[in-house]
Amino acid sequence: MSEPDRSRSLDVRRAAARPRLARTLLMFFSVIGPGIITANADNDVGGIQTYSIAGAQFGYSMLWLLIPVTVALIVTQEMCARMGAVTGKGLADLIRENFGVKVTTIVLLLFVLSDLGNTAAEFAGIAFASPVFQQYIPFLTKYLLVPAAAIFVFVMVTRGNYRVVEKVFFAFCVVYLAYVVSGFVVHPPWGAVLKATVLPHFSPTQAYVTTAIAVIGTTISPWMQFYIQSAIVEKGVRIKDYPYSRIDVITGAIITDVIAFFIVVACAATIYVHNEHLAPGAHPLSVNTAGDVATALQPLAGKYASLLFAIGLLNAAIFTASILPLSTAYYVCEAFGFESGVENSFRQAPVFYALYAGLIVIGGGIVLVASDAFQNVIIFYSQVLNGVLLPLVLVLMLLLINKPRLMGRYTNNLAFNAIAWTTVVTVGGLTVLSTIQLIMNAGS
């Protein structure tokens, strides 16, 4: 190596370092995506439904909960993102390699069953939204929308490449703004809203506790932990770029909960207020599904608020239905060593396709042919499985991330471990509690 060469390379380095901001932005945009997409996909039909019910039944009094929930969401997602960047492997892979075949089988079996219920819930969301669209275009029944959504999901995923799909996903994220708009359209009393957001409030009634637990449970779900880690790996994020990914994760979590905030506000300002000021003898509006919310908003806040809500619901359903079945099939195949990936033919990757198609067909099929009662049974048991699975996954995550052999110097530090274990124990504990409650209520 000659002297002039060295000095030249130094000059170039200095020159390249100059436009700091531009470079930083460039790095950020090449790394962002997984965090924001995962967190948004998490505002799926179940999430929207839960936030709506929280707003409709308890007004603004549950808003404060969103702040600790956001912190918990950031903590869990950050750990998975970090594991993905350091090890370059998915969560299912790491579980298989470090805990063996038995633990993996149990976790993934629960995972598949819970995701089947989740997929069905997404398609149910499409069915819920369809009555609102039918007011404008009569033939948009669920019998058209659900199969159309299933075909759209299948084609996009099998034909598109990850880069394109990721852009489509970003577009989905933008549609979530519909909820922000509906939050404004209903003109809530912003002073009261703000106060309720920062001041914790607690009602020791069983209904309040149940709904609070449901809010936490729907925000942090097992499948997102798997998904974000794989998305980080897929994107090729390396540990040196990781600070940008951390921003991505934090941004995603905040955006998600801002949208949750507006959903709660929209329902509180309309349905809750309406029910509070009922004329004597009038029946209160009951809200049990996200579909009920879309319908209830119409007389209270006008047809646009209702339509926006329905569009948001449809968007959320298709978005999550694109991610969930596919990622489930991937993780199972990767952990067990079956051939996977849409670039293979059915003959080459039969297990992968059977799982993928099975989840979509059964999930969508249940919504089309099964009775509402049976749908509810499916969704109910998937929530129970979720409740069993989440604490298990969180504990496995914490064990993995504290293995120096795996994570080198990127294991959790003491402070982070304290926060993480608190989160895990709280979220895990609450989920178990809510699951027990679910079962007891179903029994009574």
Next chain:
Amino acid sequence: MAFHDGFVSQLVGRTAMLDRNGERTPVGRVVDFVVEHPEDSFPRVDAVAVKTREGRKLAPIADVKEISEDGTLLLSAPPTIDAPPDDETLYLVEDLFDKQIVDVNGRKVVRINDLELARTTGAMRVVAADIGVAGLLRRLGGDRIAPGLIARIPRHLIAWHNVAPLHDLNPEQIRLSVSHARLARMRPSDLADIIGELSAQDAARVVGSLDDEQAADALEHLNPERQRTLIDDLGTERAADIIEEMDSDDAADLLGDLSADKQQELLAEMDPRTAEELRELTTYDENTAGGLMTTEFVWIYPHRSAAATIQKIREIAPETEFIYYLYVTDQAKNLLGVLSLRTLLLADPDAPIHSLMDSDLVSVATDTSSEEVASTIARYDLLACPVLDPSGTMLGLVTVDDAIDAILPERLKRKLPRFTRHHQRSAEKAV
């Protein structure tokens, strides 16, 4: 030994007994097996790890009197050797179970569910990795739940000499490096497919374990994104060595995708002449003849005899990828004509080159688009097309496979073999 053949999972967890003149006392549980020469085609098991009350101990295989049909292990002496840590030796369960390996023969990345053992030539040996459903069920205790079921499932085994474990590619542990030699047997394009499937860390270890030339061949077949992360992971010095071995057009493409400072860092590590060439190549647009061309070609002088030229090619050809066309130039590298290797071989040994060459030349300029280069090559049925500067000096050539690569859609490209390479390899084998 009653145990003839079976699977590691069937032995792990069984009782180890000390057997003194028929008097049996349990000493612990079998937890693992040690293999000291995994690089053998079918390596022997050298020791059994037993979990005793005093911790993990090794029993040399010579102390194992018998493994009964039910898996109970009979020892002639108590296990006393402390089990070495996992990074000093290869344990079958700890290091291989559930881990990814490359199936060198099937050219796939798979996961080990179980390992098959067999008694051959007087020793217990590892013969195959079980990667199928049968192995999974066996691990899950399927034999107990539904006896006989597993036997009915078709087996999916990979013979051990085709197994390249990914974890043992640590260059400091040469002793354990089974995989290096086995991976090196694969074709570069197959190896690249494998590398594409691995995690970034594993990919870097695989490439790191290859020699520069193999690594360069594999790297040429990878997509730009993978190339970039690998270059990052390999460290500047090693990366520069590998890039130097790549075809100059591929090397220039790769460098062109890197940041300016990374590019300079790498070039500074290289041989100055190669660096200069590459620096120039990176200035061309990727979708032009300049971006596609390689600067390695055989150029010969017109006044030499055919025999002398053949002698000359023998000296220089091993360094050059493409030798099927020989370009005749003057001292200033102005292109005068071209002749094929075939013409040269069939010519009278004393005939001077200028009498053999074809001076009706087809050439392109550095800024000719890749589509045009491809159509030129197709129209004249060429294997390569020379690239000239405006004054007629030959700068390099674009081979037919690089031209095809440039115009084919990405999806299709991966399925096609590299024509000239393949050709060359068969030629090498023939010699």
